[in-house]
Amino acid sequence: MISPPSLSSVQSLLECYLRAKDQNRPELIAECFAPDAELTFSIATDDIDFPRSVTGAPAIARTLVADFGDRFDRCLTYYVCAAPKLDGNGVCAMPWLVTMRQKDNDALRLGKGTYRWRVGRASGGMDRVVQLHIAIERMDAISDPGSVKLRGLQASLRYPWLPPEELAQGMAAFVAAHPDSDFALPFLQPAAFPC
Numbered sequence: 001m002i003s004p005p006s007l008s009s010v011q012s013l014l015e016c017y018l019r020a021k022d023q024n025r026p027e028l029i030a031e032c033f034a035p036d037a038e039l040t041f042s043i044a045t046d047d048i049d050f051p052r053s054v055t056g057a058p059a060i061a062r063t064l065v066a067d068f069g070d071r072f073d074r075c076l077t078y079y080v081c082a083a084p085k086l087d088g089n090g091v092c093a094m095p096w097l098v099t100m101r102q103k104d105n106d107a108l109r110l111g112k113g114t115y116r117w118r119v120g121r122a123s124g125g126m127d128r129v130v131q132l133h134i135a136i137e138r139m140d141a142i143s144d145p146g147s148v149k150l151r152g153l154q155a156s157l158r159y160p161w162l163p164p165e166e167l168a169q170g171m172a173a174f175v176a177a178h179p180d181s182d183f184a185l186p187f188l189q190p191a192a193f194p195c
Helices: 006-020 026-032 057-071 145-156 165-178 180-188
Strands: 034-043 053-055 072-079 091-102 108-121 127-142
Touching: 006 057, 006 108, 026 034, 026 072, 026 127, 034 057, 053 057, 053 072, 057 072, 057 165, 072 145, 091 145, 091 180, 108 145, 108 180, 127 180, 145 165
Parallel strands: 034 127
Antiparallel strands: 034 053, 072 091, 091 108, 108 127
């Protein structure tokens, strides 16, 4: 019988994913995803576009890192929880928040949604992400000349593990300190999990 992955192994894999995505390092995807991993999306907004499904670590690296990095930079993705929690089937679900700059128009992009990871043993016996579902609840574009709002938001939030109460406190502090920041109010609470 194969033992389930440890929480420390899962946390390492999820942090590797953030290094790949947020630092635009597609080569790291092979370190955290199985070669035949599956990626699916559900998107509740027209403000961002991804394919509905992608198969294989190279295609995931292209979709989530290389192509993404062509459109966005200064990205920080936050896991809106204190640490990952794993069920008995190797599934770990959590809300996320993202702050980034859209390269073609310098807009602040602020989004939230949920991740549903499944971690298992890949060939070679290593724990790897075998499935990832990304639900995107919101992805707002906000005018931000000089990235002033982006810098303020990122300075207000602890990266990468951001418990919900710290998200609310950080967003509230940002709104209080910055004029014209009502756009952040829908992000005081993490995304709800889809049914």
